[in-house]
Amino acid sequence: MTSALEPVAEDTAEIPPFPMARAESCPFDPPPGLRASRETAPLTRVRLWDGSTPWLVTTHAEQRALLADPRLSSDVTSPGFPKTVPSSGGGLSFITKDDPEHARLRRMVTGAFTVRRVEALRPAVRRIVDDRIDELLAGPRPADLVTAFALPVPSLVICELLGVPYADHPFFQENSGILITRTTTPEERAAALARLTDYLRELVTRKLGDPADDLLSGLVARIGAGELSVAEAAEMGVLLLVAGHETTANMIALGTALLLQHPDQLALVRDAEDPAAVASAVEELLRFLTITHSGLRRRALADIEIAGRVIRAGEGVVLPNDIGNRDPDAFPEPDQLDVRRDPRRHTAFGFGVHQCLGQPLARLELQVVYGTLYRRVPTLRLAADVDRLPFKHDGSVYGVHELPVTW
Template identity: 70%
Template sequence: MTGTVETHPAGAPDFPMTRAAGRPFDPPPAARAQQDEAALTRVRLWDGSTPWLVTRYAEQRALLSDPRVSADIGRPGYPSSAPLPPGGGSRISFILMDDPEHNRLRRMVTAPFSLRRVGALRPAVQQIVDELIDGLLAGPRPVDLVEAFALPVPSLVICALLGVPYGDHDFFQDNSKVIIRRDATPEERMAGHQALTGYLARLVAEKEANPADDLLSGLAARVTAGELSRDEAAQMGVLLLIAGHETTANMIALGTLALLEHPDQLALLRESEDPALVASATEELLRYLNITHNGRRRVATEDIEIAGRVVRAGEGLILANDIANRDTAVFPDPDRLDLTRDARRHVAFGFGVHQCLGQQLARLELQVVYGTLYRRIPTLALAADLADIPFKHDGSVYGVYELPVTW
């Protein structure tokens, strides 16, 4: 090893970092300062630990595909974003596991999220979007776009895919919000997680007795065959349900707000029916906004030399994808929203074996929304000052709590 080994510095900046006032779409200035300093620098977490913050694009991709880097939250040195629930808590299925267990579980649900299977859902997603827009146009103004549109779109889609009754959306949305809220107590997160796990376990049991054409029924069949325990199937259901609606809902609302604040870019979408432009716009908004804003958490299982540093076994890593997607070495003029940019290389969905399973579904939903909403409501406008919009600075998923709009 020839790299530099750092001790845990007393002056390491706190993480998560604070966004600049009036710049809600940009990563924190301190993250840019860390990126300018080096590819890997130290930061300080809530518990006083000082893991490595990885800010540059190339090093993030290298580490996310390195088998010496673990996603297991139970490993010593893992840089947890908050105190764990009593007893260490419960990992939300394969997202916080390593191979071979990660691969064993993930491959059981890969097929429904393939490009071909997701593509076949486009007419159904288009119908959901159109019907919700019909409701917006027939209803009062102003309206909260989050509750009336951004949340229902992915919730309806993931419920249909999983086989979860949409009538229960208040229950699973409320518990999901607790689980991903950074300032929730360990006990609150555990209670939310247990409530969702129990709910999904009951659904899986029902699917064992009365299977249907949905993903939970497929998991139930594996439980019957002895390939999965019911708890494992429920945990997978929790992961897919939370990830399937929270992330996309926030991208719909935050993407709409960003476009309203960039009217020249909004005009490109509103005045075009070109699917290629809509697809390009979706990738650029994913790059530009980065709703997973607290970084992907990992821990080294062996010493790793990278970018002139030595990451020792047992040291934590935080891979901040928001600032990596603003790396000037990869994206020229990265702080400019440009819907015509080729942004397909972004790391909004991660990289390597843990890359987001549902990325094709998210892309499809966003393409349908971004390609439909602004053409059908061409005078869509913000019904509040940007300074009054409540942003989600307190959770692991970034977005807005409310988005009042009119037309």
């Protein structure tokens, strides 16, 4: 008799490809194929670009359990790791490493992202948001909310935090866009990463002789103490710079597009007098949209028994948290946007030791943006039909390339 935990032979010809396509009629929802996989079993197989067939985990409870399991590795250089795109090199600093190296590097910047330190930035973020809204209102109509507001706000914030000149934003926005686009070639991706790394290395080197009160200067102090190399500091700077503006910018634009399709929910956010209500709305938007577009990726270091299956040592695991955050066993009526719900167990920032370091900053920025933009521009509306919006189906971070609005 075969044990329920024995490997199960599968017809490889019927294994679906991943990432899966979203339905054009439901651009804010996870791909229908992910729903079908979840209805089949918590763990199924998918086929990646290189022909490998890692496990796909689609249920919320199993995703959280595996993301917290130290037997899963984030080391992208290990054989069999389910890579998002073709790549010959490593990844971005500590997020693609395992402990203890992951913990060693992460600890060096954790202090800048504590809730207390981030909360102290709220007045500065408010000034940035208000200034950009002033410029938006003074400019032409219709306007592209992405270039006029959604991208500049987090870029200005992360530049100020890191000590990166905002005047260089066209350079790093262009190159970070190449990094997070799945259709770019390995050569283009490597060249963009090299340009960003060289840029940060030069900036770190300058700060060695002229440190300031910013996060990169804090890393320079670590270099002086022999705890960090210039190359490691530059890699860490690339990670923080790219992650610090791309993800939040996409959430600002995509969240606005979604709320404009749900005027009752938009009114609840716009008219909220309690900051806690806005904070709760931010969590619901994070849950509902979950802009990680290619799933969280891991590789098993040992055999793991879960949900009646065995993930064997060396096998890849893909955890699409967008479908996990739509699991009805975790969130009642998960496909309904409800900014009054309590969705705190969502995994939009991941889970476990590798969960997003910058989530306190992202939350604060989104709270200020959603709590300010719709109040100051109460007649804000789309200037194009939603089915005409250029959604980022080609990106590892989901969003819109442009968001035409008027008021």
